[in-house]
Amino acid sequence: MGTDDARAALVAWRDAFPADPFAGDHELRAVLAAALPADRLTALEARASAFARKVTGVVGPAARRYEQHDHLPELARWDGLGHRTEAVEFDPAYHEAGRAVWGSGLVALSGTPGSAFEQATLLYLLALEGEAGHACPATCTIGLARALRRAADDAVRDRFLPDLVDPEYATATRASQFLTEVQGGSDVGANECAAVPAGDGTYRITGEKWFCSVADAGQFFLTARVEGGSPGTRGLGSFVVPRLVDGAPNGFALRRLKDKLGTRGLASAEIDFTGAVAWPVGPVEHGFRTAVGVVLNTSRWLTAVGDAGMMRRAVLEAAAYAVHRTAFDRPIGEFPAVRRTLAGMAAQAAGATHLAFALTALEDRIDADRATEEDVLFHRFLVNATKYVLSVQATDVVHAGVEILGGNGTIEEFSVLPRLYRDAMVFESWEGSHNVLVAQVLTDLRRLPILEVVDARLRTLLGGADPRLAPAVVKELDAALDDVRRSAADEEFGRWHFRQVLDRLGTVAEVVHLAAAGRDDLAGQLLAELDPVRPGDDPGLVDRVEAIVAGLG
Numbered sequence: 001m002g003t004d005d006a007r008a009a010l011v012a013w014r015d016a017f018p019a020d021p022f023a024g025d026h027e028l029r030a031v032l033a034a035a036l037p038a039d040r041l042t043a044l045e046a047r048a049s050a051f052a053r054k055v056t057g058v059v060g061p062a063a064r065r066y067e068q069h070d071h072l073p074e075l076a077r078w079d080g081l082g083h084r085t086e087a088v089e090f091d092p093a094y095h096e097a098g099r100a101v102w103g104s105g106l107v108a109l110s111g112t113p114g115s116a117f118e119q120a121t122l123l124y125l126l127a128l129e130g131e132a133g134h135a136c137p138a139t140c141t142i143g144l145a146r147a148l149r150r151a152a153d154d155a156v157r158d159r160f161l162p163d164l165v166d167p168e169y170a171t172a173t174r175a176s177q178f179l180t181e182v183q184g185g186s187d188v189g190a191n192e193c194a195a196v197p198a199g200d201g202t203y204r205i206t207g208e209k210w211f212c213s214v215a216d217a218g219q220f221f222l223t224a225r226v227e228g229g230s231p232g233t234r235g236l237g238s239f240v241v242p243r244l245v246d247g248a249p250n251g252f253a254l255r256r257l258k259d260k261l262g263t264r265g266l267a268s269a270e271i272d273f274t275g276a277v278a279w280p281v282g283p284v285e286h287g288f289r290t291a292v293g294v295v296l297n298t299s300r301w302l303t304a305v306g307d308a309g310m311m312r313r314a315v316l317e318a319a320a321y322a323v324h325r326t327a328f329d330r331p332i333g334e335f336p337a338v339r340r341t342l343a344g345m346a347a348q349a350a351g352a353t354h355l356a357f358a359l360t361a362l363e364d365r366i367d368a369d370r371a372t373e374e375d376v377l378f379h380r381f382l383v384n385a386t387k388y389v390l391s392v393q394a395t396d397v398v399h400a401g402v403e404i405l406g407g408n409g410t411i412e413e414f415s416v417l418p419r420l421y422r423d424a425m426v427f428e429s430w431e432g433s434h435n436v437l438v439a440q441v442l443t444d445l446r447r448l449p450i451l452e453v454v455d456a457r458l459r460t461l462l463g464g465a466d467p468r469l470a471p472a473v474v475k476e477l478d479a480a481l482d483d484v485r486r487s488a489a490d491e492e493f494g495r496w497h498f499r500q501v502l503d504r505l506g507t508v509a510e511v512v513h514l515a516a517a518g519r520d521d522l523a524g525q526l527l528a529e530l531d532p533v534r535p536g537d538d539p540g541l542v543d544r545v546e547a548i549v550a551g552l553g
């Protein structure tokens, strides 16, 4: 193939990207169709298609601009007349994308309890662009809105919630969440930032927060140590701090913006608080419960959903590239090694979508106050396990996509994949690093009757699987659950091996969901990736890979 043909093939690959990526997303659409009643499904499909077009037509091109080094957010601490503003200035393209995101209803739906399927679908579509620049503020705003709705007293809720569920995109309608201090993000109990009661129901916040994304938000959710309280996490209160009081910055100063590996369009700052006026979000003695149980868990759920979206994008890019790019006189997609990589990526992306939306179903019921006690226990397991497992997978799947694009895969302006890869790595660390989530799952399994619920729910799902596939999945599930039981019973074993045990259980859970949905090839491929057998010992491999790749269109 000559130069002109090769370049024309690249143009054909780029043009193959659908204007409405929701329309052809059979996996997501099947998951939604299985979960939702007809009228809710129809309304969501229309909303999702409209937003998917905006993501492709508005958010993507905007993000390509404002994620470049020359267009990143900048501090604007003073205005031209010498007033302190503590503001952040963005490229106009950033706000153009923000208007499209807020206009979708992704955030405003927080005013309607039980809209988790709608919110997850919109965030998944946004993540096709890896667009943490707005996915992060949207997630933080949804988390604070939920905390105000579920935990705050009426006066605090009525003061702060209306702005957060306003569909208009503006500083006032965006929130952030600040827990991390320089002495530790995982060890939140080491927080020193202080909250002193002012005697009128408000508090004054003084101290430093070290990782403050959405530094431009209108409302900050933060944790702070309440004067006279217990040590550790029990002494932390949850607060909402409005950015402005009487039109001026509310007792805070932006020290600097961080220069980050990924999520670069997002303004992440270090902030000093000196007597900022704060309102408690619920009883201060339950502050940590609100911060983790509502705000962080909301972020963990939506991070996992975003991971599934990023994986889907990597599959779309790589599958189309394999069709259009040629090497040695044939499309690279004809090489078995490339087909096998594509099938593995597709299986992981599909498994991630099923698991993220299984979690979404629980979020939906909990938010609408329709959850059973068992739902709450299963959610406690799934929210931490899914965030951990999917964020590891997302980096792997995007990495595999970069490999399929070859050298072009590493070039920023060639495709979205380098940005997705950098963002996926950030997704791995925020809202709970791997070891911390794994440790939390193990602690919960030891303290609460969660294992019985996980066991029963996964086996019930498997009851609907094809009998030709089910025995192999049952065998893997039995083995994974045995290892979990051993980790729970044997402290030393758990300390050393539980992360690997959870890796396995997470993948098996994806396989179970795929098998229950009748996605046998994808389930089989994920199962095969879990246990790579010696070459030749997997007679179904070639047929399975061919079927999956054919399904990629």
Ligand SMILES: Cc1cc2nc3c(=O)[nH]c(=O)nc-3n(C[C@H](O)[C@H](O)[C@H](O)COP(=O)(O)OP(=O)(O)OC[C@H]3O[C@@H](n4cnc5c(N)ncnc54)[C@H](O)[C@@H]3O)c2cc1C
Binding pocket: 176, 177, 178, 179, 180, 183, 184, 185, 186, 187, 211, 212, 213, 214, 260, 262, 263, 268, 426, 429, 430, 431, 432, 433, 434, 435, 436, 439
């Ligand atoms: C781009 C970006 C934006 C962020 N934005 C925000 C924000 O807006 N608000 C906010 O509050 N935070 C934010 N964070 C911070 C993030 O939540 C923390 O980085 C994360 O919680 C981990 O904390 P740490 O960085 O202090 O790591 P550490 O807690 O120091 O952990 C370092 C390593 O030690 C491991 N480790 C820690 N404890 C244990 C243990 N008990 N057992 C085994 N291993 C352990 C961790 O898993 C990790 O691998 C952001 C981070 C990034 C990268």
